[in-house]
Amino acid sequence: DSGVTQTPKHLITATGQRVTLRCSPRSGDLSVYWYQQSLDQGLQFLIHYYNGEERAKGNILERFSAQQFPDLHSELNLSSLELGDSALYFCASTPGQGASPLHFGNGTRLTVT
Amino acid sequence: SQQGEEDPQALSIQEGENATMNCSYKTSINNLQWYRQNSGRGLVHLILIRSNEREKHSGRLRVTLDTSKKSSSLLITASRAADTASYFCATDPVSGYSTLTFGKGTMLLVSP
Numbered sequence: 001d002s003g004v005t006q007t008p009k010h011l012i013t014a015t016g017q018r019v020t021l022r023c024s025p026r027s028g029d030l031s032v033y034w035y036q037q038s039l040d041q042g043l044q045f046l047i048h049y050y051n052g053e054e055r056a057k058g059n060i061l062e063r064f065s066a067q068q069f070p071d072l073h074s075e076l077n078l079s080s081l082e083l084g085d086s087a088l089y090f091c092a093s094t095p096g097q098g099a100s101p102l103h104f105g106n107g108t109r110l111t112v113t
Numbered sequence: 114s115q116q117g118e119e120d121p122q123a124l125s126i127q128e129g130e131n132a133t134m135n136c137s138y139k140t141s142i143n144n145l146q147w148y149r150q151n152s153g154r155g156l157v158h159l160i161l162i163r164s165n166e167r168e169k170h171s172g173r174l175r176v177t178l179d180t181s182k183k184s185s186s187l188l189i190t191a192s193r194a195a196d197t198a199s200y201f202c203a204t205d206p207v208s209g210y211s212t213l214t215f216g217k218g219t220m221l222l223v224s225p
Contacts, residue, residue, distance in 0.1 A: 002155060033212070042217040043156075043201065056212055090155055098205075101146060102213060104155035 003027065004093050006105035014113055018079040021108045025072055025093030031055075032074040033094075033102060034066055038087040049074055050097045081112045117145075117202040117216035125222045132189040134219040136202030137182075143205040145178055145185050146213065150199045159187075159200075164207075192223045 003026035011019055025032050034046040036059075045058035049068035060066075063081075068074040078085060088109050092102035120135045136145070144163045148156040162169045162178045162185065169176045175188040189196055199220050203213040 002157070004155070035215075043215040045212055045214065048212060058212070088153070092156075101158040101161055102148075102156070102203075104157070106155045107153075109153070 002103040002105065004091060004103050004105035006089075006091055006108050008108060009106070010109050010111075012111045012113065013081060015081055015083060017081050017112075018077065019081065019110065021076040021078070021089050021091075021110075023074045023076070023091030023093075023105060025074070025091070026103050029093035029095050029103070030072065031094045031097055032068055032072070033092045034060075034074070034076050035090045035092065036087045037090060037107070043090075046076070055097060078110070083112050086110055086112045117204050117214065119200070119202055119216045119219040121219060122217070123220040123222070125224065126192055128192060128194055128223055128225050130192055130223075132192050132196070132221055132223070134187045134200050134221070136185045136187070136216060138185075138202075138204045139183065140204075141207040142180075143207055145176075146203045146205070147174075147176060147185075147187050148201045148203060148215075150201065150218070152198075156201065189221075192221075194223050194225050197221060197223045 005024040007022045030051045033048045037043045046060040048055045066076045088107045090107045092104045117136045117138045146161045147159045150156045173190045178185045199218040201218045203215045
């Protein structure tokens with residue numbers, strides 16, 4: 001058990017809808033990273049938050065947004081969903097800001113129908 | 114874009130055999146990390162090798178790094194059926210923002 005909790009485990013929704021994925025980092029970790037994993041694109045970095053502030057954006061669509069709250073949990077919001085957004089979404093946490101080993105949650109599997 | 118590229122894409126071996134996976138990358142790095150992912154689960158960190166290291170061991174794992182060739186290899190000795198998983202390399206680049214970039218992974222199947 002990595003100590004990183006993601007909810008929900010599975011999400012099935014229709015095109016055009018909006019969903020929120022939640023991540024609780026390991027106790028004491030200040031950084032949260034979001035990754036998207038699909039069969040064709042592999043594991044793609046989306047966004048990084050450190051202690052409530054956005055630190056970097058990767059291949060994140062404008063329809064997607066995230067935030068990290070004062071209690072350090074993070075939410076990834078996906079809107080105007082398309083079939084191509086179907087993927088596994090992972091969050092990972094680390095104590096600091098550097099790319100030290102990431103501790104991953106078990107992901108949220110999103111299916112857009 | 115993918116920084117690390119694993120090779121082969123898939124590998125099938127018998128229990129007791131050794132498994133070797135390779136990773137090539139494009140830019141200078143601070144460190145390279147290997148992760149394992151069981152089907153549908155989160156990635157688990159296995160080992161980190163810094164750019165000034167050439168070889169590192171952890172249990173049945175041996176990692177090498179050749180920065181001149183921009184490549185790394187992961188060797189799993191005496192494989193077990195429980196080693197069946199996907200293995201990913203991830204690079205921490207020197208330039209730009211420090212975040213890990215993952216390859217597409219090698220799927221390892223170890224048959225009893």
